[in-house]
Amino acid sequence: MARAEDRSGATWCALALAGALPGFALAIALSGLFAWLGPGGMAPLNKYQFNMWIVPPLWLGICSAVFMFRSALRAWAWLGGATAVAGAMVFAIRHLSG
Template identity: 30%
Template sequence: MTQLNPNDKIQPHWWSKTLVAIVMGLTLSYGIVAIFAWFGPGGISAPMKVQLNMWLISAIWLPILAFIYLFKSTKSAFISMALINTLIYLIFSGLWWIQ
């Protein structure tokens, strides 16, 4: 069995990874739920959709909080989450302009 060098290991920067997951994960959850809320079935004014949207945020955010520790470093976690957030908000903006 070979020994992994330090660059190949997952770095245990759990404080900074948690901060990235809390901030960037929440904005990602808001973006995904915004797409569903505005462009999902019934649109924004569908009955009972407000309650569903509220619970969807935590259902999306918690797996992000759990899986953020699988990134090798805080830098890679932050860059990945920033790119995913940018993509989600670009999709939301594009759908908004098409509508």
């Protein structure tokens, strides 16, 4: 396991970008999953507002957790894969239920 003092500035920058770019897309996809699969489906009126406000805490959590990865490559791979899976799930749910 890499120690914190072994990380260069480039690694920190790559980890931060992994949290910012695929992390944001993952937060959006998770919000979409809650919108479609949560209580009441897309029918409740206030659900849109909740989904809008849930994205920043999700994104900040992902941005914070990204520094637990051993390398930037692992962070990009895991977050990219999770984003692809969550996005595919939103796409499938949206088209199968509507």
